[in-house]
Amino acid sequence: MPTDVSAPLPDLDLRDQSILTVDTGDANAIITKLVIHVSQDIPAEALAQLPPLLAHIPVGA
Amino acid sequence: MSSGATAPAGTGPRTIVLPGTGTQTRSYTLPPGIYQYVQSVLVHVDATAAPAVRPTLRVKEQSGVVIATKRQGQPIPSGDTGTATWALRLVDEPSGPGPNADCTLGYQGVGADVPRVFGTVTGDPDVTPNRTYAPLTLTWKFTAGRSIFASVANHEGYDINAILARAVICNLATGAFQIIVGNNVVVPANSTATLDWTFQTSGAALLNLAAPLLPTVFVTGIYAISVSINVSP
Numbered sequence: 403m404p405t406d407v408s409a410p411l412p413d414l415d416l417r418d419q420s421i422l423t424v425d426t427g428d429a430n431a432i433i434t435k436l437v438i439h440v441s442q443d444i445p446a447e448a449l450a451q452l453p454p455l456l457a458h459i460p461v462g463a
Numbered sequence: 464m465s466s467g468a469t470a471p472a473g474t475g476p477r478t479i480v481l482p483g484t485g486t487q488t489r490s491y492t493l494p495p496g497i498y499q500y501v502q503s504v505l506v507h508v509d510a511t512a513a514p515a516v517r518p519t520l521r522v523k524e525q526s527g528v529v530i531a532t533k534r535q536g537q538p539i540p541s542g543d544t545g546t547a548t549w550a551l552r553l554v555d556e557p558s559g560p561g562p563n564a565d566c567t568l569g570y571q572g573v574g575a576d577v578p579r580v581f582g583t584v585t586g587d588p589d590v591t592p593n594r595t596y597a598p599l600t601l602t603w604k605f606t607a608g609r610s611i612f613a614s615v616a617n618h619e620g621y622d623i624n625a626i627l628a629r630a631v632i633c634n635l636a637t638g639a640f641q642i643i644v645g646n647n648v649v650v651p652a653n654s655t656a657t658l659d660w661t662f663q664t665s666g667a668a669l670l671n672l673a674a675p676l677l678p679t680v681f682v683t684g685i686y687a688i689s690v691s692i693n694v695s696p
Contacts, residue, residue: 411550417525418495423489423521436482436483
């Protein structure tokens with residue numbers, strides 16, 4: 403009977419071309435499928451239009 | 464750069480499904496020029512020909528630096544198939560010692576007549592060559608659902624003899640005995656597991672759970688036997 407296990411996903415703000423790798427840890431345990439669920443894609447140039455959320459705000463500005 | 468697949472830039476799939484490559488690893492590279500917030504990762508694993516496994520998720524940034532790893536707390540049992548999921552807002556499943564956590568049973572000196580029990584280490588024993596020894600029994604208990612498999616480790620400075628063992632599980636509730644065949648068995652709740660050790664004169668240290676052998680005389684020399692049982696959740 404198939405066994406399902408689960409664990410928390412590290413909540414990371416990943417840049418593009420970051421790599422997610424799953425390793426079973428044993429050469430005889432084969433990964434038959436990988437499924438990634440992601441939020442809506444946002445083009446990088448769209449993000450560049452937004453002001454930096456944590457930018458330093460000069461006094462008097 | 465990993466051999467993982469990459470989603471085409473500019474597309475907006477919510478779910479990326481990739482077939483396996485027939486190996487123990489699989490990767491996915493976030494596409495260039497696109498921001499994707501990963502919400503879950505799931506793998507289907509075929510461990511029918513493998514020991515119990517606890518898959519690990521590894522996250523690298525673009526530079527190749529590993530920035531996070533997360534191992535599953537529970538295993539996919541040996542001989543089974545299953546899935547491993549990593550998702551936001553999940554909590555860790557209870558875990559115990561990993562597959563390679565040694566629970567050293569102690570030393571059985573060749574020359575000692577009293578079996579060592581779990582957790583007891585009495586130091587390097589005196590050994591007497593050319594003696595015949597009766598099988599010894601080591602007993603321990605596990606909590607429900609724990610799988611056991613045994614390995615034999617060499618003791619530094621000694622020539623280790625071959626060790627052949629048979630593992631037997633006794634269900635304390637029913638009194639039923641089960642002789643373990645194979646190297647990875649889930650011990651039911653409320654059970655004891657007994658490992659009957661026997662010895663032979665030569666060969667590399669190995670564990671044979673298929674059938675016990677009668678003890679024989681040791682050749683002249685010094686022997687020490689160190690035994691560890693690996694317990695996986």
